[in-house]
Amino acid sequence: MPFLSQFRAAPNLLTLMRLFIIPFLVIQILDGHYRMAFALFMLAGVSDALDGLLARWLSQKTTLGQYLDPIADKLLMSTLFVVLTHVGMVPRYVTVLVFSRDLGILLIATLLFATGTLRDFRPSLLGKLNTLVQIVGLVVVLSEKVFPLMEIGSLRSWLIQAIAWLAPLSAAQYAWIVFRRVNASQPSAV
Structure with missing residues (x-):
């Protein structure tokens, strides 16, 4: 699959959504809106589970996804640790x-x-x-x-x-x- 076409694969779109959630998750924590932060974190978790399932079910395993998924996971987790440390949690x-x-x-x-x-x-x-x-x-x-x-x-x-x-x-x-x-x-x- 051509590289740019890999961005349109459903699992990669979910991974990109997870990356898109991160700044909003940070804002919610910094503003003390923990219910929304919790909901966004759960949404990110569901998207992580679904992207792997979709990659297998739809036969859409891509080179982009092999790199993008773990980057999104680490970026989400690392960002959460930093922000939760910043707010003293x-x-x-x-x-x-x-x-x-x-x-x-x-x-x-x-x-x-x-x-x-x-x-x-x-x-x-x-x-x-x-x-x-x-x-x-x-x-x-x-x-x-x-x-x-x-x-x-x-x-x-x-x-x-x-x-x-x-x-x-x-x-x-x-x-x-x-x-x-x-x-x-x-x-x-x-």
Whole structure:
């Protein structure tokens, strides 16, 4: 499929919508409109689930989608961490750990891809768990503002701590996997 035509594929349109939601989500949080922010975050989550399903059902898997989808996901999550830290809902150290992990992985993946050393960067099980806990954590953090009568403070605290532990652990696992794969692909010196 020609590159410009890939923008018209239904899954990619959903991904672009998710990117379009981000500034409005930020505005709603900064203005203290947490119900609308929660609704926008849920809409972004639904669009993320649907774009993958549509890509399979409609046979519209595209090169653009392979790059755009994870970029949209990371941009959404990273932006939320920064904004929620700014308004005091997520501790700074958690956002720093999340950003450090993502930046490290991005730099290593870019370097390995550019040098042709490795081209396959599938997430590990711990990486997937890290992402899941981050998503659930952000939902709970926003839920605390939307549903103030719910006693979820201890769940929020537990999830924040889990994020703080999983981010560096999954980064270390990713580094270890890359190290092993790079060493396995190198011819040994005789």
